[in-house]
Amino acid sequence: MSKKRTIDAFFGAPKSKKPRNSEITADSADGHQLPSSPAAENNSTLAYSQHATYPFPIPHLPTPISHELSSLPASIGRAMTDQPDLDLLYFEPYVPPGTAKQLFAFLRSELPFYRVEYDIQRGGNATHIRTPRWTTVFGIDDTARFAPAPTPDDGAAAVPVDARTGSKLPASAFPKCAPRPIPQCLDALRESAEAATGCEFNFCLVNYYASGADSISYHSDDERFLGPLPAIASFSLGARRDFLMKHKPVAPDDSNPALSASLKDAKPLKLPLASGDMILMRGRTQAKWLHSIPKRSGKNETDGGRINITFRKAMVRGGTANYYNYNVGTGPVYKWDAAAREMKQWEL
Ligand SMILES: O=C(O)CCC(=O)C(=O)O
Numbered sequence: 617m618s619k620k621r622t623i624d625a626f627f628g629a630p631k632s633k634k635p636r637n638s639e640i641t642a643d644s645a646d647g648h649q650l651p652s653s654p655a656a657e658n659n660s661t662l663a664y665s666q667h668a669t670y671p672f673p674i675p676h677l678p679t680p681i682s683h684e685l686s687s688l689p690a691s692i693g694r695a696m697t698d699q700p701d702l703d704l705l706y707f708e709p710y711v712p713p714g715t716a717k718q719l720f721a722f723l724r725s726e727l728p729f730y731r732v733e734y735d736i737q738r739g740g741n742a743t744h745i746r747t748p749r750w751t752t753v754f755g756i757d758d759t760a761r762f763a764p765a766p767t768p769d770d771g772a773a774a775v776p777v778d779a780r781t782g783s784k785l786p787a788s789a790f791p792k793c794a795p796r797p798i799p800q801c802l803d804a805l806r807e808s809a810e811a812a813t814g815c816e817f818n819f820c821l822v823n824y825y826a827s828g829a830d831s832i833s834y835h836s837d838d839e840r841f842l843g844p845l846p847a848i849a850s851f852s853l854g855a856r857r858d859f860l861m862k863h864k865p866v867a868p869d870d871s872n873p874a875l876s877a878s879l880k881d882a883k884p885l886k887l888p889l890a891s892g893d894m895i896l897m898r899g900r901t902q903a904k905w906l907h908s909i910p911k912r913s914g915k916n917e918t919d920g921g922r923i924n925i926t927f928r929k930a931m932v933r934g935g936t937a938n939y940y941n942y943n944v945g946t947g948p949v950y951k952w953d954a955a956a957r958e959m960k961q962w963e964l
């Protein structure tokens with residue numbers, strides 16, 4: 617049980633503007649009234665994750681959700697290995713529907729989100745990319761950790777230290793980003809995913825697809841900074857969306873024509889991921905397969921929104937820089953506005 621303290625005692629006088637949707641507490645995210653919990657007795661004694669790198673304090677999970685998470689997964693993972701190079705473990709569901717709905721509303725209301733823009737070189741031309749979904753990220757790669765280690769009660773003073781020596785890292789260690797500890801509300805899910813999969817995760821990436829117009833194009837998460845054969849746990853909350861997978865193109869191997877032929881047999885997959893599902897992608901999946909969430913139009917476009925949470929393990933500092941660059945960026949912070957039912961710019 618978290619030790620309660622007042623917000624003022626914890627943070628000093630509030631420096632930042634109050635949330636526009638400050639009527640939302642950890643126990644009534646987006647109007648979905650959750651069963652009363654001790655933390656709900658008084659809004660001013662709610663427990664929060666707080667850190668200098670957060671634009672605003674992030675409430676701890678409501679107690680009923682925390683309790684529920686400790687008994688997950690709700691079903692046994694089903695291995696999907698019936699295609700060349702494919703290695704999936706599919707929990708259908710991992711989080712039961714009622715809890716998934718509460719978790720969706722809570723995370724959408726309480727996390728800071730970004731709409732990242734960046735330039736890339738494509739065919740020799742500079743192309744401006746607007747990420748077609750809301751994103752946010754927390755975590756630090758394996759060469760570093762936060763110390764003192766954040767506890768459920770406190771993490772405000774945690775700073776990046778060298779993972780081996782424990783000595784404080786200079787600002788130059790992360791020149792272009794400010795790594796943020798994983799807040800309690802996501803760390804609880806990370807711990808559950810680690811226990812269920814036997815994998816370790818030090819990063820949490822969150823995507824919010826506000827409607828069918830938001831998407832992620834075909835890609836694989838096989839960056840070198842994840843090391844060989846990375847395992848990625850991917851949770852779905854909210855609207856059902858199709859998760860498409862297809863084998864990467866294979867160059868014909870004259871010395872092994874049978875192998876080339878068998879890879880050509882790899883069939884594309886469509887997994888209609890539902891709220892509460894979790895899919896663990898492991899083995900050669902990232903090296904050999906691509907995945908995407910395509911846009912939906914027509915009557916499928918307005919779907920109430922979907923949150924995707926992936927847990928990963930970045931091995932080196934380049935991973936930290938990359939994840940913050942593409943999921944936080946340098947633009948404005950947004951927060952869910954419950955009255956307007958959309959993300960609104962957060963003014964510090
Ligand atoms: O939203 C999803 O299910 C997939 C997200 C994804 O592939 C990613 O963030 O790398």
Ligand SMILES: [Fe+2]
Binds near residue numbers: 835837907
């Ligand atoms: Fe991905």
